[in-house]
Amino acid sequence: MDNISETYSTGTAPNSGLRPSNDNRREALFLERSPFPEDAVARIFKPPRSVTTSGAARTRAWHLVFEVRTPPFIEPLMGYTGSADTLTQLKLEFPTLQSAVRYAESKGLSYVVQRQPSRTARQSIQRADRLTELPSHSDSTPERLALVAPACTQHRTRHVPTVKINGATP
Numbered sequence: 001m002d003n004i005s006e007t008y009s010t011g012t013a014p015n016s017g018l019r020p021s022n023d024n025r026r027e028a029l030f031l032e033r034s035p036f037p038e039d040a041v042a043r044i045f046k047p048p049r050s051v052t053t054s055g056a057a058r059t060r061a062w063h064l065v066f067e068v069r070t071p072p073f074i075e076p077l078m079g080y081t082g083s084a085d086t087l088t089q090l091k092l093e094f095p096t097l098q099s100a101v102r103y104a105e106s107k108g109l110s111y112v113v114q115r116q117p118s119r120t121a122r123q124s125i126q127r128a129d130r131l132t133e134l135p136s137h138s139d140s141t142p143e144r145l146a147l148v149a150p151a152c153t154q155h156r157t158r159h160v161p162t163v164k165i166n167g168a169t170p
Helices: 097-106 117-130 140-144
Strands: 004-008 041-046 062-066 091-094 108-117
Touching: 041 097, 062 097, 091 097, 097 108
Parallel strands: 041 108
Antiparallel strands: 004 108, 041 062, 062 091
C-alpha cells in the first residue's frame, strides 16, 4: 500500500542554530521551553483496518508517534534490545487530523502527515495489478519452468496407432 506523505516543520531545522532570513514560518505558540528535543520528528497517521477482521474498531482516531532518533543497541548483561530514545514509547491519539496538527505546532514539533490513498485509487491499483499478472495456469508458466519441449518438437504430429476391437476401428 502506498502512503501519501506530507512533511511540515515548525521552528528551526534540526541541528541548526540560526533561522534563515527568508523563513516565514511562525514561531511556536508556547511560553515555556518545549519538552521535546529539537530533532524530534512526529508522524501523524490514521491506522488502517485490521486485516484479520472486517471490523473498523480503533481506526477512527489519528495517532501521533515519534520517529526513531538513535539506533537500538543490545544490552550486554541480559541481551535485551535497548534504546536511549524514550520518545518512541510515546503514542498520542487525537479525534481529528486538525487537532493532531495543532498539537504538534503548539509544541514546536516537525511532523509528517501520512494519508492513505482513497478507496477508489486503491481499487484501480489492485485492478491494474490483476490485469498485468499472468494467471498460474497460463501458457507461459510451463515454458518458464522448462517443462515444455523446444518449439520445433511441439508442433510435430505424432502417429497414434489405431486399435481394432472386434474388427471395427474407432
